[in-house]
Amino acid sequence: MRTGFFRRLVVTLALLGGTPVWPQAPSGQEPLPSTLPLRREEAVATAMPSWLAATAAFALLALGATVFVGRQRRWTWLHPMKLRTSTGRELVRLSSQALTAQASLHTVRWHDEELLLACTGQQVTLLARRASRAPQGEAP
Numbered sequence: 001m002r003t004g005f006f007r008r009l010v011v012t013l014a015l016l017g018g019t020p021v022w023p024q025a026p027s028g029q030e031p032l033p034s035t036l037p038l039r040r041e042e043a044v045a046t047a048m049p050s051w052l053a054a055t056a057a058f059a060l061l062a063l064g065a066t067v068f069v070g071r072q073r074r075w076t077w078l079h080p081m082k083l084r085t086s087t088g089r090e091l092v093r094l095s096s097q098a099l100t101a102q103a104s105l106h107t108v109r110w111h112d113e114e115l116l117l118a119c120t121g122q123q124v125t126l127l128a129r130r131a132s133r134a135p136q137g138e139a140p
Contacts, residue, residue, distance in 0.1 A: 012056060 032038065094107040094114065102121040107114060109132050116128040 090111060092109045094109055096104060096106045098104045104119050105127075106117045106119060108117065109115075112132045114130050114132050115126060118125045118127050
């Protein structure tokens with residue numbers, strides 16, 4: 001995926017800069033025989049069309065504006081490396097115990113309650129629920 005992106009980027013930059021991307025045919029080629037029924041015209045070196053440069057500039061401007069507005073409005077998909085954290089740690093795993101290869105018990109704290117959960121490959125079952133005890137560092 002990255003190779004295709006970089007290839008397109010190089011081609012776009014080369015077109016904007018006016019440099020040829022692919023090698024040109026050698027100028028020392030033999031001309032075609034005059035017996036071929038072809039209309040012959042002078043070979044003219046054509047410059048890059050101005051609409052192509054204008055379209056590329058407009059596309060880059062639109063992309064830059066989208067990113068700028070998105071960051072101002074705090075769109076989360078524009079911040080892939082930023083962790084999406086909640087206001088606090090509502091769910092905390094207190095302990096876990098594996099019973100078999102596919103079954104385990106977990107004790108979690110969720111919204112001031114401690115839950116005992118049994119987990120298998122197919123389901124999660126609530127076994128017990130109680131009010132949360134105060135953490136060891138705090139007074140009750």
